[in-house]
Amino acid sequence: xxxxxxxxxxxxxxxxxxxxxxxxxxxxxxxxxxxxxxxxxxxxxxxxxxxxxxxxxxxxxxxxxxxxxxxxxxxxxxxxxxxxxxxxxxxxxxxxxxxxxxxxxxxxxxxxxxxxxxxxxxxxxxxxxxxxxxxxxxxxxxxxxxxxxxxxxxxxxxxxxxxxxxxxxxxxxxxxxxxxxxxxxxxxxxxxxxxxxxxxxxxxxxxxxxxxxxxxxxxxxxxxxxxxxxxxxxxxxxxxxxxxxxxxxxxxxxxxxxxxxxxxxxxxxxxxxxxxxxxxxxxxxxxxxxxxxxxxxxxxxxxxxxxxxxxxxxxxxxxxxxxxxxxxxxxxxxxxxxxxxxxxxxxxxxxxxxxxxxxxxxxxxxxxxxxx
Amino acid sequence: xxxxxxxxxxxxxxxxxxxxxxxxxxxxxxxxxxxxxxxxxxxxxxxxxxxxxxxxxxx
Numbered sequence: 083x084x085x086x087x088x089x090x091x092x093x094x095x096x097x098x099x100x101x102x103x104x105x106x107x108x109x110x111x112x113x114x115x116x117x118x119x120x121x122x123x124x125x126x127x128x129x130x131x132x133x134x135x136x137x138x139x140x141x142x143x144x145x146x147x148x149x150x151x152x153x154x155x156x157x158x159x160x161x162x163x164x165x166x167x168x169x170x171x172x173x174x175x176x177x178x179x180x181x182x183x184x185x186x187x188x189x190x191x192x193x194x195x196x197x198x199x200x201x202x203x204x205x206x207x208x209x210x211x212x213x214x215x216x217x218x219x220x221x222x223x224x225x226x227x228x229x230x231x232x233x234x235x236x237x238x239x240x241x242x243x244x245x246x247x248x249x250x251x252x253x254x255x256x257x258x259x260x261x262x263x264x265x266x267x268x269x270x271x272x273x274x275x276x277x278x279x280x281x282x283x284x285x286x287x288x289x290x291x292x293x294x295x296x297x298x299x300x301x302x303x304x305x306x307x308x309x310x311x312x313x314x315x316x317x318x319x320x321x322x323x324x325x326x327x328x329x330x331x332x333x334x335x336x337x338x339x340x341x342x343x344x345x346x347x348x349x350x351x352x353x354x355x356x357x358x359x360x361x362x363x364x365x366x367x368x369x370x371x372x373x374x375x376x377x378x379x380x381x382x383x384x385x386x387x388x389x390x391x392x393x394x395x396x397x398x399x400x401x402x403x404x405x406x407x408x409x410x411x412x413x414x415x416x417x418x419x420x421x422x423x424x425x426x427x428x429x430x431x432x433x434x435x436x437x438x439x440x441x442x443x444x445x446x447x448x449x450x451x452x453x454x
Numbered sequence: 455x456x457x458x459x460x461x462x463x464x465x466x467x468x469x470x471x472x473x474x475x476x477x478x479x480x481x482x483x484x485x486x487x488x489x490x491x492x493x494x495x496x497x498x499x500x501x502x503x504x505x506x507x508x509x510x511x512x513x
Binding site: 103104105106107108110162166168169170171173174175206207208209210211214217235300301302303304305307308309310313314315318319321322335337338340341343344345346347348349350351356359360362363366367372373374375376378398399402403404407408411412417419 | 459460461464466467468470474484485486494495497502504505506507510511513
């Protein structure tokens, strides 16, 4: 077992190695990714779990923390995007039929695999076997989704709307904060006593996530994302397997062709994804006693997890993002599609909670249910 | 710590990290070499350059 000094050394090697190979921006993004992993795993800040307990236990504490992180990020990101439009871009995408349907399916699947986009990476890095299987599917699904995304988008979509564009920069931020407060108030009103105010751990986590998200925007010029990197990983693996990925419609577009041709260590979301997994791994090894592995599930349930991972990646790709790229970064940079994603995914999540006990069965011998 | 016959978290976490390392090795073999002289400025803000990364919200 590595010592804690050894774990710190591993983190330093990762950052310094990235700097030596790729340069300062990549190293800074690796630091940001590590920070995300340390905070998400170390302070147990998540997305899928809080949505689950909001429905099943009327516990809104995790959702309030999510909204706090999004709101804090928006307060800084909106003025930055307004002041530096040439250097910074938001997570803005169109609302459309496939986008809404994709978010709905993503919501279902994230309750089946017990993790969202960032959650799957964090959980895999921290040694959760279900998440590792789901991650394999997620990578494949994200890549498949990229191959079909144009077809899905052409089913019908609006142009890109942002709250800044609709109401102006200041009013757009005001509307964003107001919507977050209204939904948070609704959640608080519906919550059970004692399950309304987040513990100190989540306040700290929300603040740190907001700081890291703003750093991601300032350093990379774009908001925090997850899915693009995973789809690119799938494309790289398909290419290694002999597929002419560069000839496909999506990956022949200049931006994506460039990413396909260049090293993953020059890709923004790959860097933060790698850092995120490494950070979660470091936290897991830092603990004196790692958490218990998930309870065994049946062979068929492992198949469900893999398929759910594929569908999660596929749906996130056609939905223009997951809980990070669409929900967190979309809303915190003013994209209307972020709000549409939230509504659709939350509805899907509620359905996923009903499907979960039917589709995920404990292993026959163990005879226990899966824990999140 | 084991849960019945499933591998423990340290082993699974190590496998996850090993997968990433393998992915980077495969990527290094098939991608263009990194040109350190073409590295972007450390921080996009204030660089005067448009963001050149890719994101899941891009068309």
